[in-house]
Amino acid sequence: MLEISSITSFFSQEPTYQKTGSPIDIVLYEISLSSSPQFMESYQEKLREITAKIKPTEKILTTESNKELATLYINIEHYLIEKEPLKKITKTELRKNITEKFNVKAETMAAFWNQLSQE
Numbered sequence: 001m002l003e004i005s006s007i008t009s010f011f012s013q014e015p016t017y018q019k020t021g022s023p024i025d026i027v028l029y030e031i032s033l034s035s036s037p038q039f040m041e042s043y044q045e046k047l048r049e050i051t052a053k054i055k056p057t058e059k060i061l062t063t064e065s066n067k068e069l070a071t072l073y074i075n076i077e078h079y080l081i082e083k084e085p086l087k088k089i090t091k092t093e094l095r096k097n098i099t100e101k102f103n104v105k106a107e108t109m110a111a112f113w114n115q116l117s118q119e
Contacts, residue, residue: 021098021101021102021103021104022061023061023065023066023069023070023073024047024050024051024069025102026073026098026102026104027043027047027069027072027073027076028047029098029101029102030073030076030077030080030094030098031043031044031047031076033080033084033087033089033094034076034079034080034084035084035085035086035087036084036085039079040076043072043075043076046068046072047069047072050065050068050069050072053065077091077094080094081094
């Protein structure tokens with residue numbers, strides 16, 4: 001979800017956007033980091049299965065959805081750290097980049113990040 005935090009003038013300054021990522025956004029981003037799209041197909045399919053179960057009226061992910069997304073995140077993270085052929089990335093670096101890119105705040109993502117720490 002993008003939010004325009006300020007617009008001073010159409011011509012004088014570009015609007016600033018702040019993106020707060022959901023666990024779904026984070027998993028999609030993580031998938032995009034792979035240099036092997038065909039290897040990510042199974043992960044994309046799993047993500048589709050998870051999101052298909054989410055009701056349009058749900059504003060907060062269920063505990064089950066968070067657990068499934070956390071497991072998927074861990075699996076992709078493992079691939080990126082251990083098997084990614086073109087890029088070398090550490091777990092710390094990956095999580096730091098995600099935290100910064102998606103403006104992740106511990107209190108708003110607690111259910112998801114807590115699942116990660118239990119995996």
